[in-house]
């Protein structure tokens with residue numbers, strides 16, 4: 001977002017015009033930014049056979065998936081529904097990997113029937129897979145490397161206490177099953193966590209997987225998951241992709257040389273691809289002055305963007321109706337849900353009046369995809385800006401969307 005002639009713009013689109021044309025609350029995505037992030041990631045791993053498997057749980061809208069597909073990005077899904085949405089968006093089954101945790105085995109069978117790769121993360125499931133498909137279907141195994149990394153405890157996934165993956169210390173059990181059923185393990189997978197500040201923890205987890213991999217002769221890829229850090233506020237650390245790419249590429253090349261074969265390197269970024277492309281436009285309904293506090297209540301809440309409430313996540317907020325920064329005031333920016341749904345406390349903003357359009361930044365990842373109908377509120381519309389055009393990719397919900405599956409019984 002930038003200021004041009006006294007107004008905020010996302011690419012060539014004036015923010016207040018978008019709010020007027022499509023209404024608020026509104027999710028707006030900058031498609032060019034997604035394309036840039038894809039390019040940056042490929043650049044950083046130049047010379048490596050890299051595959052990007054977008055973790056589409058971050059933002060699952062069909063047109064976003066179609067855009068990813070057009071950029072040569074493939075998919076990581078965690079449910080049969082995400083898989084189906086991926087197929088609808090144009091991905092072939094073999095471009096999708098299914099990384100479930102604790103699901104009914106029928107979901108794995110479904111993924112296999114669609115030609116997807118499956119990341120198995122439990123010894124019993126591996127055994128069952130072996131019994132059913134050993135010698136025929138390739139599979140991948142999700143390893144838990146016992147490395148703690150991630151922005152906060154709720155989004156760490158590879159530490160010892162995590163439910164995800166097969167503990168790296170259970171290698172002998174894994175190998176016994178692989179041999180018993182002649183399983184073709186084509187990939188090893190790990191996902192360390194989300195919002196990883198410490199690139200060295202990522203590298204440490206990767207090196208544990210590399211070390212683990214020599215006993216698996218059929219590998220075609222190592223999948224290191226997602227977790228790259230984007231900056232949520234000014235001065236925030238973000239993964240230095242160029243430096244990280246150079247360092248990890250070096251380790252990966254060494255590993256491949258020792259393994260004796262060139263392998264593919266897979267990543268499953270969510271936030272890195274779609275966090276910064278997303279904006280949540282809301283309207284200030286009320287400004288409430290109380291002793292020692294000033295609230296601004298907006299037409300959104302934890303039902304549209306739960307990250308501040310769930311993870312204490314910081315989302316930068318701008319007043320698009322008052323880009324002139326002469327007059328600033330401190331506000332608690334709060335939602336309209338009957339819960340304490342604070343978007344920000346004590347936040348300095350350009351003076352807000354009722355009716356102003358506020359913009360929450362970094363709202364692309366885990367924004368809409370974690371939204372709900374709590375308080376029987378409707379989910380926002382979504383707009384994608386691409387090639388200079390702002391197009392609606394999801395209509396605003398209506399009451400009938402909430403009522404669709406309800407059955408009013410006779411009493």
Ligand code: LLP
Pocket residue numbers: 055058076099155157191193194195225226227228268269270271272307311365366
């Ligand atoms: N791969 C796997 C297996 C994952 O579980 C995840 C995220 C990713 C990739 C993508 O991670 P990313 O690149 O987006 O960090 N709702 C939380 C984040 C939960 C992440 C869950 N798994 C948030 O809003 O911070």
